[in-house]
Amino acid sequence: GAGVSQSPRYKVAKRGQDVALRCDPISGHVSLFWYQQALGQGPEFLTYFQNEAQLDKSGLPSDRFFAERPEGSVSTLKIQRTQQEDSAVYLCASSDLGETQYFGPGTRLLVL
Amino acid sequence: AQTVTQSQPEMSVQEAETVTLSCTYDTSESDYYLFWYKQPPSRQMILVIRQEAYKQQNATENRFSVNFQKAAKSFSLKISDSQLGDAAMYFCACFPLLTFGTGTRLTIIP
Numbered sequence: 001g002a003g004v005s006q007s008p009r010y011k012v013a014k015r016g017q018d019v020a021l022r023c024d025p026i027s028g029h030v031s032l033f034w035y036q037q038a039l040g041q042g043p044e045f046l047t048y049f050q051n052e053a054q055l056d057k058s059g060l061p062s063d064r065f066f067a068e069r070p071e072g073s074v075s076t077l078k079i080q081r082t083q084q085e086d087s088a089v090y091l092c093a094s095s096d097l098g099e100t101q102y103f104g105p106g107t108r109l110l111v112l
Numbered sequence: 113a114q115t116v117t118q119s120q121p122e123m124s125v126q127e128a129e130t131v132t133l134s135c136t137y138d139t140s141e142s143d144y145y146l147f148w149y150k151q152p153p154s155r156q157m158i159l160v161i162r163q164e165a166y167k168q169q170n171a172t173e174n175r176f177s178v179n180f181q182k183a184a185k186s187f188s189l190k191i192s193d194s195q196l197g198d199a200a201m202y203f204c205a206c207f208p209l210l211t212f213g214t215g216t217r218l219t220i221i222p
Contacts, residue, residue: 031133034158034211040215041214041215042205042212042213042214042215043203043212044202045209045211047212048214056209089155091157093157093210098143098163099162099207099208100145100147100159101159101207101210102159103156103157103158104151104156105154105155105156106155106156108155
């Protein structure tokens with residue numbers, strides 16, 4: 001595809017609800033990254049995939065956060081039992097084994 | 113641990129003038145890359161410029177250039193002939209394990 005796409009762009013969830021955020025990387029990109037960006041802050045690393053393998057999940061803040069990329073392309077970030085502190089923009093980026101990451105537009109999550 | 117520090121939360125510049133955004137970093141990696149990303153209000157991160165640490169020559173992309181001082185671990189971004197479309201948050205980042213600074217909000221004064 002022309003760029004990284006993410007859906008939905010906006011999500012409002014009630015506290016305790018489960019949410020799933022989708023990322024479509026640039027076609028052919030091997031690496032996929034998820035970041036969490038709080039208001040007024042820089043993005044913070046959550047997790048990283050190379051193809052379907054999750055190589056680093058050290059940034060996931062709790063076991064309520066789960067990411068998968070079963071076929072090595074589309075990825076889903078799932079947050080179970082959402083809490084208010086989960087409200088943030090979730091950014092996805094992809095790269096072709098190189099160092100430059102290309103970002104999607106993000107999903108803005110608001111937990112009420 | 114890898115850290116990136118941007119000490120200027122906000123900067124402003126007159127249209128057509130030049131502005132420099134500061135960034136310092138710390139990494140234990142011997143092979144690393146540095147980036148400047150731009151994030152307009154639409155929130156899509158856009159790559160502005162990248163620098164390979166092993167290269168001594170400063171990277172340049174049109175009106176954007178960097179001053180890379182490896183010994184000082186400094187990586188500043190210079191924007192020449194500032195345009196209204198340059199208004200955004202600018203983030204400095206260090207790879208591997210892409211670590212971002214807290215950003216500098218750049219305002220362009222017409």
